[in-house]
Amino acid sequence: MxxxxxxxxxxxxxxxxxxxxxxxxxxxxxxxxxxxxxxxxxxxxxxxxxxxxxxxxxxxxxxxxxxxxxxxxxxxxxxxxxxxxxxxxxxxxxxxxxxxxxxxxxxxxxxxxxxxxxxxxxxxxxxxxxxxxxxxxxxxxxxxxxxxxxxxxxxxxxxxxxxxxxxxxxxxxxxxxxxxxxxDPDYVAALKATYTGLFYRRNILGHWVQAEGAIYDAFDPQRHVVKSLPHMTRWLCDAIDYGTTNPYADLLIGLGVDNNLYVASEYRWDSRAERRKKTDAEYSAARRRWLAGVPHPHTNVLGVQPEWTIVDPSAASYIEQLHRDGVSGVTPADNSVLDGIRTVGTLVAANRLFFHESAKGVIEEMPGYSWDDEAAEKGEDKPIKQDDHSVDALRYGVRTTEALWRPHIPTLLEVAA
CATH class of the missing domain: 3.40.50.300 (P-loop containing nucleotide triphosphate hydrolases)
Known part of the structure; x- marks a missing residue:
């Protein structure tokens, strides 16, 4: 010792x-x-x-x-x-x-x-x-x-x-x-490279510091947004942040042959911009059509059946609709906010999570997703609840499927558990 x-x-x-x-x-x-x-x-x-x-x-x-x-x-x-x-x-x-x-x-x-x-x-x-x-x-x-x-x-x-x-x-x-x-010095160096921003100061330097600024400050569109996808070894899930007045966001997440995670596609419906709300049944049908048109990278095959459909846990009626429509693998999301943010942030900082350029909603939200200063003054770490629908879906999908992708990610990510 x-x-x-x-x-x-x-x-x-x-x-x-x-x-x-x-x-x-x-x-x-x-x-x-x-x-x-x-x-x-x-x-x-x-x-x-x-x-x-x-x-x-x-x-x-x-x-x-x-x-x-x-x-x-x-x-x-x-x-x-x-x-x-x-x-x-x-x-x-x-x-x-x-x-x-x-x-x-x-x-x-x-x-x-x-x-x-x-x-x-x-x-x-x-x-x-x-x-x-x-x-x-x-x-x-x-x-x-x-x-x-x-x-x-x-x-x-x-x-x-x-x-x-x-x-x-x-x-x-x-x-x-x-x-x-x-x-081991190599482990220490890898651990320090894993965290950024708030979590670096707390988990590496041991500081009691206030959350401030961008949450995913390591996100770089030049590095993390890709024009093409590798072959996918698993389609882990589609992850849904449900909204009627607010936007509905659904992200398709896969594990590539390079052992990186990819947001391969996104379906998003903003009822305010479109000036029309959709029912649970309409969202379910739109989800099916969207997934049926997603191509498998580097093949001529269309249509994806993800292993899990992960839904905002507050959307009980929509979960029921998906069950009625025969969707398999439907489960409420793990909504541990800070744990989910830390896991996503760790993957981004380690360059293990990428976004196809077609997933425009989540790409637009990532840079502006920020900590709430007023909550921080009260001793709470909370993100600002604004323009967060796709990033919430991302957090749901990554956190809830962690047991599936973790064996393929280097051990330096164990600290994000």
Whole structure:
């Protein structure tokens, strides 16, 4: 371990101990070793808790690594857990495993008397939940340990805890990517090349910075817009942002033989510009006609049947219409906005996502898609809800089909997960 990691383990004796900073900087391993040391001798008069945004994410980020003997040696054999279960056993102690992805999670800890807690990615949790967890750690000597990447400077974690460290009895350690001396230099260089703009400053430099300017600032029409497409190994999906008054946007996304993603075609209907609204049935019929006319690159074959049809999750009536029309593979989109933006931005920055010149709607929206300054002042990262219909469809398609294309993309993109 590095000197900074060792110091953070030795010095983490406050009521709340937080490791914060950039990705892959060593903060999680240090915090986990400290958590094991604490569990081994934690007060016996209360319960122990581990919290993540979901139980799955907690298993992936925290419990799985704890059970890895390459990381924790013989200690890993003293940790047992079945993914999704409410209890883990660590060094002989039962530990409650909780997901806290929205404000409804707060009652999960209400009524508990806790002797200690570990929190993964604190900024992704609701403030009401964490406040309740702090209150419930009431056993004498109880401590909380946690990690987080930076977020907006107005985020409640920074405003109410980091900036009030003495009042809330918190101690924190800030890590940057360069604080982990054991990473391969080529990997570090690749990781730095993956991010741009906001996500570079947060995930590489570890800064708590406000979202500003263009979201996809790495997008360059000269580089990312193409006149011809390669052979497609898979037609992954068509992805739909549904609108009646607002524009309806549908993007066809494929995986090329070069293992890059391509927006191969776009169907778009702007009812205001056309001065006519379409019904669900009319949109469904128009979608069929559009896909039937899409050519397979470098062949004489017309007509594409994508594996999935991914729809704006709020468009319940349209999803039902597609089912009635016999469309296979219809599914609501993953609408995790920031995760989707980060994934798309990573692909663009790494030159793994391209747009055929015929997809005019998304090409026009990409450069102007920007962060909302007013939301940023309130500590929130949100895009401006204007001229975003095709880029929303892009986010839906890329994020929801990630399990299909990820095996074909270099490992440097793992950080966007």
């Amino acid at each position: 590095s000197r900074k990691q060792l110091l953070s383990i030795v010095q983490s004796e406050a009521r709340i101990n937080l490791w914060e900073g950039s990705v892959r900087s060593g903060k999680t391993i240090a915090s986990l070793l400290r958590w094991l040391i604490y569990v081994a001798d934690a007060p016996r008069g209360g319960e122990l808790v581990m919290v993540g945004r979901t139980r799955d994410s907690l298993y992936r980020n925290i419990i799985g690594p704890l059970m890895n003997p390459d990381l924790f040696g013989d200690l890993a054999q003293q940790i047992t857990y079945n993914n999704g279960a409410p209890i883990a056993y660590i060094l002989g102690r039962p530990v409650h495993v909780l997901g806290a992805n929205d404000a409804k999670a707060e009652p999960k800890v209400r009524g508990m008397t806790c002797a200690g807690a570990y929190v993964d990615e604190l900024t992704t949790l609701p403030r009401t939940f964490f406040d309740q967890l702090v209150a419930r750690c009431s056993v004498k000597g109880a401590k909380i340990f946690g990690t987080t990447n930076p977020d907006n400077p107005g985020h409640w974690v920074r405003r109410e805890y980091l900036k009030r460290a003495e009042a809330v009895r918190l101690r924190s350690w800030h890590f940057t990517l360069d604080d982990n001396p054991y990473l």
